[in-house]
Amino acid sequence: MLFHINGMLRFWFSLVLMLTCAAVAQAADIRGKVRVIDGDTLDVGDVRVRLHGIDAPERNQPCTTLTGQNWGCGDWVTRQVRDRYQGAEARCEATDWDGTYKRVVARCFVDGTEINRAMVAEGLAFAYRKYSLDYDLEEKAAFVADLGIHGFVMEAPARYRLTRIKGRTAQDAKCRIKGNINAKGVRIYHVPGQKYYERTGIQAAQGEQWFCSEAQARASGWRRSKL
Structure with missing residues (x-):
């Protein structure tokens, strides 16, 4: 009986893994016009994409300036991303599949520029080190220069989501x-x-x-x- 249960678990695990890999492979090369959802989520054509390796403030996430003034950091970041990329033609390379929210995780490019890297370098998002160290140096440089969100006092987006949920x-x-x-x-x-x-x-x-x-x-x- 134990052998039978273990065999079934292995079967279901293999099936889930196969379906996940198939979903990522199917979306391996995504192209289309960008519609900005928030700082790190885009619709590229008809595919919902979560930008790989970065974490931007949630749309309603607040912060405080260094002089103590309240500021809507999340809305500000979303507007900045929209001004830069809304309606542009993008090409995305899938790196993973976010099954929880049914999104492809990807690196995206517009006119040869990688959106993920540019956002971290410009202080519009944090490097999401939990999943990748690809943009670690860009974040450190933006932090030293007080660019974008590094000029505010705010919670890490991941912690904000956790406490809000x-x-x-x-x-x-x-x-x-x-x-x-x-x-x-x-x-x-x-x-x-x-x-x-x-x-x-x-x-x-x-x-x-x-x-x-x-x-x-x-x-x-x-x-x-x-x-």
Whole structure:
């Protein structure tokens, strides 16, 4: 019986691997006009592409300037990428398949310039070292020069996604500001010690979330509770 189960597991693993490789191979050379989804995701023709080896701020991700001003880094990066590449003819070389979001992971080129590398070099994305060190030197040079997002204070995009998906709950003890949406749809945040803090609950599925600072809450569109 154990041999039979192990054999079935090997079969299913091999089948999944074969299908994944087939999907990547089928999309190995992608060509078409670019439609920018966000800083590191594009539609190239009718194929959704996640840019290999880089991680850009999420579209609604906030940050703070070095002088303490709130700034929408994610929206800014998306606009920059759109200004550069929207409507351009691109060629992409697939490197992997993102089964979770049904996207091809790829290097993409416009007029001979690699988009992935250019974005990191210009400070529009981080090198995603978890998956690749291809753009490590470009990020270091952009960091030294304070280019783009390196001139702001912000969370790593991967951490921002993690805390947003999980509702910014107690996994980070520093993120204790509650971003609540009231019955009228008004976004109000509560800090520890305020009158309604303890009785306020957070329902992440409805867009409510935890924040790590008041600056972050304001940059995301919440206002401080008056009580």
